[in-house]
Amino acid sequence: MTDFAVTKAMFHLPKGMIYLDGNSLGPLPKAAAARVEQAITAEWGEKVITGWNRAGWMAQPTELGDRIGRLIGAEPGHVVLGDTLSIKVYQALAAAIDLVPDRRVILTDSGNFPSDIYMAEGLIKSLGRGHELRVVAPKDVANHINDDLAVLMLTQADYRTGRLHDMKALTAKAQAAGAVTCWDLAHTAGAMAVDVQGCNADFAVGCTYKYLNAGPGAPAFIYVAPRHIDRCQPALSGWLGHEAPFAFDLDYRPGTGIERMRVGTPPVLQMAALDAALAIWDQVDMVALRAASIALTEHFIAEIEARCPMLTLASPRDPHQRGSQVSFAFAEGYPVMQACIARNVIGDFRAPDLMRFGFCPLFIDMADVDAAVTVIADVMDRKLWDNPRYKKVARVT
Numbered sequence: 001m002t003d004f005a006v007t008k009a010m011f012h013l014p015k016g017m018i019y020l021d022g023n024s025l026g027p028l029p030k031a032a033a034a035r036v037e038q039a040i041t042a043e044w045g046e047k048v049i050t051g052w053n054r055a056g057w058m059a060q061p062t063e064l065g066d067r068i069g070r071l072i073g074a075e076p077g078h079v080v081l082g083d084t085l086s087i088k089v090y091q092a093l094a095a096a097i098d099l100v101p102d103r104r105v106i107l108t109d110s111g112n113f114p115s116d117i118y119m120a121e122g123l124i125k126s127l128g129r130g131h132e133l134r135v136v137a138p139k140d141v142a143n144h145i146n147d148d149l150a151v152l153m154l155t156q157a158d159y160r161t162g163r164l165h166d167m168k169a170l171t172a173k174a175q176a177a178g179a180v181t182c183w184d185l186a187h188t189a190g191a192m193a194v195d196v197q198g199c200n201a202d203f204a205v206g207c208t209y210k211y212l213n214a215g216p217g218a219p220a221f222i223y224v225a226p227r228h229i230d231r232c233q234p235a236l237s238g239w240l241g242h243e244a245p246f247a248f249d250l251d252y253r254p255g256t257g258i259e260r261m262r263v264g265t266p267p268v269l270q271m272a273a274l275d276a277a278l279a280i281w282d283q284v285d286m287v288a289l290r291a292a293s294i295a296l297t298e299h300f301i302a303e304i305e306a307r308c309p310m311l312t313l314a315s316p317r318d319p320h321q322r323g324s325q326v327s328f329a330f331a332e333g334y335p336v337m338q339a340c341i342a343r344n345v346i347g348d349f350r351a352p353d354l355m356r357f358g359f360c361p362l363f364i365d366m367a368d369v370d371a372a373v374t375v376i377a378d379v380m381d382r383k384l385w386d387n388p389r390y391k392k393v394a395r396v397t
């Protein structure tokens, strides 16, 4: 059992703010500031280049990867960190495509995050081998799995609504059809227990700055099932994925195991922040986390529906079909969200009309939900959003 009052005290939460956007950028773990300071002064400052060995910098991508591995149900030694999620999507998809050389179809859904789709399109174009990206509605994915499918590429939870795919069933169906799967866990790693082994996933990727709270620009992770890793030829064959980077050979030979999915120099300062963030996660019981998350989202939905009938629930009503976020649709959702933000209730907006609210039990409790509902209901009842000040669209929504 995890005591969420204890975990809440481990975060710096700006005074008076109710932060319902941990699904987009997690808040600052208090220990991260000191840990990054230590990495700067005691490690970079005092050890300079010897930090690669003496501060363990070179081993961080796999050591921290294993700590994330526990949260996603991975075998030890099969998760590595580095680069951004878009890059990890590219790597995973490129490796997956090569495992099914005689097929050309990549299937995804219109609820996938656009960057994943863009990366797939770019990869297909540079391969020039006639692959086709099929984008179907989320609910139609299962019906499009057939014998021409090479790769099923999905994000487990829809970034707009939190709608969950059945990862186990879709993986089984794709594999029965002779395809391999790439799962993006950006909105599920740290939101609930994920079980890549139990689902028999082939590849999985995710980021660490959302639910995992490692800070803006934190590195992404990639998982490759042990049965595939030795056959994966890295598409991004950087020196740190080489079998012997410090042999400085002119020929590329992929490294051993998951280390071949490394590319270049790891972001050591971000890794320090991630280390501090994972110190909280190391203590979290994922079953308790999911139960708390469901209780929060159920309460939020019931209260908003009772008090704001003009808002339409866009997330699945069944809590087992959604992740740890709740979205409501409203034509003027953008100014509504700006009015809420001006009153220190922070969510975000996704075009065309979705207001998103994330519920992370590590730092959000029932009292926060009640306080947020009071503000949102006030903004709606008194039409506080109907103000030109809230209608000017910012660069990041």
Ligand SMILES: *Cc1c(COP(=O)(O)O)cnc(C)c1O
Pocket (backbone or CB within 6 Å): 084, 085, 086, 087, 112, 113, 115, 116, 155, 159, 184, 186, 187, 207, 220
């Ligand atoms: C957040 C998110 C991304 C962002 O990718 P970056 O390269 O880290 O900017 C990509 N895919 C999904 C599914 C996401 O949720």
